Structures are given as C-alpha cells and as structure tokens.
Amino acid sequence: MNRSGKRTKRAGFSLLEVVVALVVAGVVLTGVLSAYLGCIRQARSTSVSMRELSLLHEVAAHLRTGAAAAYGTQEGELEGYPGFRWRVLWEEVSLPGLRKPVKKAHIEVRHSSGGEERPLALEVLIGPG
Numbered sequence: 001m002n003r004s005g006k007r008t009k010r011a012g013f014s015l016l017e018v019v020v021a022l023v024v025a026g027v028v029l030t031g032v033l034s035a036y037l038g039c040i041r042q043a044r045s046t047s048v049s050m051r052e053l054s055l056l057h058e059v060a061a062h063l064r065t066g067a068a069a070a071y072g073t074q075e076g077e078l079e080g081y082p083g084f085r086w087r088v089l090w091e092e093v094s095l096p097g098l099r100k101p102v103k104k105a106h107i108e109v110r111h112s113s114g115g116e117e118r119p120l121a122l123e124v125l126i127g128p129g
Contacts, residue, residue, distance in 0.1 A: 052109050074088070083113060
C-alpha cells in the first residue's frame with residue numbers, strides 16, 4: 001500500500017513461487033545426479049570386465065606357450081591386480097581323429113568387489129606335445 005491507501009503492484013516473486021521453483025529444481029537435480037552416478041558405476045563395471053577379459057587371455061596365452069606348469073590345477077591371485085584371482089582346471093579329452101588325448105584347460109578369472117564375486121571363464125584346448 002502507498003500513502004494514499006491504494007495497493008500498488010510490486011515486481012518480484014511470492015514466497016510460494018520461490019518454494020515451488022526450489023522443489024522443481026531439487027527434483028530435476030536429483031534425477032540428473034542419479035543418472036550421472038549410474039553412468040559412473042556402469043563405466044567402472046565395464047572397465048573391470050575389460051580388465052578381466054584381458055587377464056583371462058593373458059593366462060590362456062601362458063598356457064598355450066608351455067607355461068602350464070606355472071598354473072597347473074591351482075588357483076591364486078594375479079600379481080599387480082588386487083582383487084583378481086585365477087583358477088585353471090585341467091581335463092584330458094579325446095578328439096576324433098587324434099590318437100593322443102589333448103588337454104582342456106578351463107580358465108576362470110574372478111574379481112571380488114563389494115562382497116560380490118564375478119567370474120569370467122574360457123576353455124582352451126592344448127594339443128599333444
């Protein structure tokens with residue numbers, strides 16, 4: 001009101017408009033933050049999976065080049081990669097057309113993260129020596 005008792009129109013926002021705008025901004029920011037954190041988790045999971053796959057192929061390459069004695073039918077941790085474990089299970093299999101049996105190696109690489117263990121496996125045939 002002015003001096004003469006008449007109402008004047010003021011420019012600006014009412015308290016209700018400000019509160020509604022803050023609630024809407026909060027909901028939008030919560031959604032954006034949730035999506036961002038989901039993307040970070042997915043990127044980290046993909047990175048771990050790629051590392052597992054790379055380590056799995058590295059163990060298989062060692063087996064193919066005759067370093068099988070280093071792995072045998074044992075399991076252990078991968079040096080330089082905390083939380084990663086490997087396991088090789090050997091089995092002799094006979095294939096049609098071959099007189100000697102071949103070795104089949106079932107290779108697993110596992111990664112423990114947050115109480116959850118995720119295995120990745122590969123089977124490799126190693127011919128008679």
